[in-house]
Amino acid sequence: MASLAAAQVQEVRSITRIERIGAHSHIRGLGLDDSLEPRAVSQGMVGQKMARKAAGVILQMIREGKIAGRAVLLAGQPGTGKTAIAMGLAQALGPDTPFTSMAGSEIFSLEMSKTEALTQAIRKSIGIRIKEESEIIEGEVVEVVVERAAGGGGAKAGRLTLKTTDMETNYDMGSKMIDSLLKEKVQAGDVITIDKATGKINKLGRSFARARDYDATGQQARFVQCPEGELQKRKEVVHTVTLHEVDVINSRTHGFLALFSGDTGEIKSEIREQINGKVAEWREEGKAEMIPGVLFIDEAHMLDIECFSFLNRALESETAPVVIMATNRGITRIRGTNYRSPHGIPLDLLDRMIIVPTEPYHQAELKEILNIRCEEEDCQMSSEALTVLTRVATETSLRYAIQLITTASLVAKRRKATEVSMEDVKKVYSLFLDEHRSEQFLKEYQDEFMFNDGAGDAPQMMEVVQ
């Protein structure tokens, strides 16, 4: 029992450790109701009603899965929630729909060509649901023991004891498995199945034998019989894999050499064709189902003309996913050419897209977003501090105001206050410059910086480049 208690303590600690707070970690969906109408504040989403409504329509299109190769462009100023809408869409689609997120600059890799990177991204966004025989472990949890290596960080080792009415076995677990066990909150007395190949855990319920352990079990607690016979069984399970994963499995002919190369590099087009043929065969026989997903390309203006023309062609394929791009540029040069075009995207591709604009937030919406971020970053803020912060956000930028939340809360903690006051916000506002004030500062003291002898020349140079 002592080890069990230890596992519980570990659980609490590791959850606070794993979940780091990202820029969009407060987004839990698109914040739409059942008829796809946007709610004012919901699932971390605030304002931007038209764009969210549009995203709702796109969501419906993806869910139906009939239309291949549509492109959507989210266009708007910096900090107007383009990435947030894409993340919300991913959340709303759920874990079964493939959602690949990439930045436009990611394709400029030395390992593979641009078109290969794009092809891989496209194939990562198409799922195949297929029935496959797999090794399933099914049993009642007797004990979960998690040990962490001395020193707190790094490698974890875990042991899981499972039983059926006929047998009992100990399993060794690696850190990935431990994390997912803790995430599922698996404890002694639960009846679970584990897919040995994928590590997917499924909680079937609690064992009848444990029905009297606690008085206060939740109403949704389901009681099941402890399984019989062998712990490990072969069963048909439905897997969702992406086309890219199938490509990788079939392209690895060099066996253990893959160990040294690490990643997969480029995949031959013959293999892709072969797999397309096979998948079409499976679909005809009813063995597999295709799930078209979403490819999200952030900072799409970073793509160059080759990528755009490749995308033009790729979108026409039957197996293309829905491509969502986001950009914060206005009329600008298309990368790789000297032509200028709206959003830095060629007109022929723009013509194939539906464009969803996002607009700057109003003051009330900014306040609401800051409030949500305060909650997300675990920071108590007084109402006047929040008002000041909202003013900062309207005058400078939303991103800068969000930066001030945690910094202000650290300042407040240093004077042992439980709540962030107006003074704390003012203090960090004076400590950290925003982009505008920094520019002002530079203009004022330009002469004193390094390499500034020909001060008068610099602006002219800039104009020439432009």
Add this chain to the structure above:
Amino acid sequence: MKRKSKLIKMSGESEDNSFEKRLRDNFVKSYKHSDKMYKNTTWYKCLIDSEKSCLKEDITKKIHYKFDNDKEMVEEYNLETCVLLRRAWKVKGKLGGEGKWSVEIGDPIYDTTPNNETADIVESKDQPIVTRRNTRTNLEWRIRNLPYPINTYSISANKDEKCIIVRTTNKKYFKKLQIPELERLNLLVEQANISFNHQFQTLIIMYKKPQDLLDMEKEWFEELKKVKPIKDMPDDCKTQ
């Protein structure tokens, strides 16, 4: 009339004769049939039809089979004792890829390349593990890491599921042992053929090979002599 009766008599005689003959023929045939019963099994036909290649190494002989349904199997024989040391099947996933060897008889092949993709849950090192190792007269299973005394185990033949079931009275271990050798010849599992033994934390289960299986193995070993071993054997990676 006389002629007629004679004719009838003759025909009657011949009928009698042929009936007796047929009976004897049938008996011999059925005897022969039961003798070579395995020849009618799909398994034996598959073996005959498969594409075989052979390697000889000192006293072991390795045979690689390629079946019509794209399956691959490897057998390893000891030439002195004529005993099958190892039999392994290549198991391919539905999604394709290289596939892995799954060992039916002999010591398991450990995966030397650490695999990051498979989920990291495995039986602990101290948990029971089943291996197969056949002798000339017995099919044998060895279950290592079973520390319980011999009276804990009950081993029974299950005719419905065509397997041997190992149970323990302390409910610590349970296993259904498949017997592919018998299944391939459509033979039933007999409780009388099972015996078992326990020492050094290992439970050894022995199943006496039925006559049919013995005959088949003997004949198949002779048959394999027809497969010419590959002369220019590729150099083994001695550096590893």
